[in-house]
Amino acid sequence: MARRKLIAGNWKMNNTNKEGLELVSKLKELVKDCKDRDIMIAPSFTCLSEIKNAISGSNIKLGAQNLYFEEKGAFTGQVSADMLLSVGCEYVIIGHSECRDIFGETDELINKKVKRALEKNLIPVLCIGEHLEEREKGITADVVSTQTKKGFEGLTEQDALKVVIAYEPVWAIGTGKTATPQDADDVHKSIRDTLKSIYNENVADNIIILYGGSVNENNADELLNMPNIDGALVGGASLVADKFARIVNFISK
Numbered sequence: 001m002a003r004r005k006l007i008a009g010n011w012k013m014n015n016t017n018k019e020g021l022e023l024v025s026k027l028k029e030l031v032k033d034c035k036d037r038d039i040m041i042a043p044s045f046t047c048l049s050e051i052k053n054a055i056s057g058s059n060i061k062l063g064a065q066n067l068y069f070e071e072k073g074a075f076t077g078q079v080s081a082d083m084l085l086s087v088g089c090e091y092v093i094i095g096h097s098e099c100r101d102i103f104g105e106t107d108e109l110i111n112k113k114v115k116r117a118l119e120k121n122l123i124p125v126l127c128i129g130e131h132l133e134e135r136e137k138g139i140t141a142d143v144v145s146t147q148t149k150k151g152f153e154g155l156t157e158q159d160a161l162k163v164v165i166a167y168e169p170v171w172a173i174g175t176g177k178t179a180t181p182q183d184a185d186d187v188h189k190s191i192r193d194t195l196k197s198i199y200n201e202n203v204a205d206n207i208i209i210l211y212g213g214s215v216n217e218n219n220a221d222e223l224l225n226m227p228n229i230d231g232a233l234v235g236g237a238s239l240v241a242d243k244f245a246r247i248v249n250f251i252s253k
Helices: 017-031 046-053 081-086 096-101 107-119 132-136 142-150 181-198 199-205 220-224 241-248
Strands: 005-010 037-044 061-066 093-094 123-128 165-166 209-212 231-234
Touching: 005 093, 005 209, 005 241, 017 037, 017 046, 017 061, 017 132, 017 241, 037 093, 081 107, 093 107, 096 241, 107 123, 107 142, 123 142, 132 142, 142 181, 165 181, 181 199, 181 220, 220 231, 220 241, 231 241
Parallel strands: 005 037, 005 231, 037 061, 061 093, 093 123, 123 165, 165 209, 209 231
Antiparallel strands: none
16 A cells, blocks of 8 residues: 655744735645645644634645653743643654754653653654765765664554655755755655565555655645655745645646
């Protein structure tokens, strides 16, 4: 069975409630006829509730940009899985390179977050990817393999199949640089090889792996038609309704 495509928009620290509502108002109309792929947007926490109301009844699903692995308590500034569920989230992005690099999130912490999301029936979008110096050293496959193994540590086969992976080469995020479609597909294939070594061919063949890193309306068609690329985690282009809609409506070949 073919893997279903997922196009996800990560708004990062952008859009007030008013701006977010204006964006989804346009986006809903532009993607309303898209039936054969999933669409998800991840606004900032302050927008989630209002955006959920605005997309209710549409084909757009709601995600969050992070969560904390504890149930509740004295964790100032953090957001729990139950809080995300209470505003209608179905997905949560975990381990984004900005969280790893700027806020010091470790593989161990990220693994705890993945487990918490799964316990609460949220779909984790686990981000992995190498830095430029790692790519130049030729160790991309080793880096993403290690991040995958640590992210999936302790997960059953049944839980593993619920995880979405987003491969985002750190050097391509927000830089305008993009891995060539073949390079990106090769890394996606290596991730599947890692999953096969951890679990089996069924898991490797069925997990959705997105590509992220300066995906835009001009390169989406070529990237999203590669055999191992199952969709995109889009940053900057997801902030412009017609650009994001063009990626969602990519031409399948």
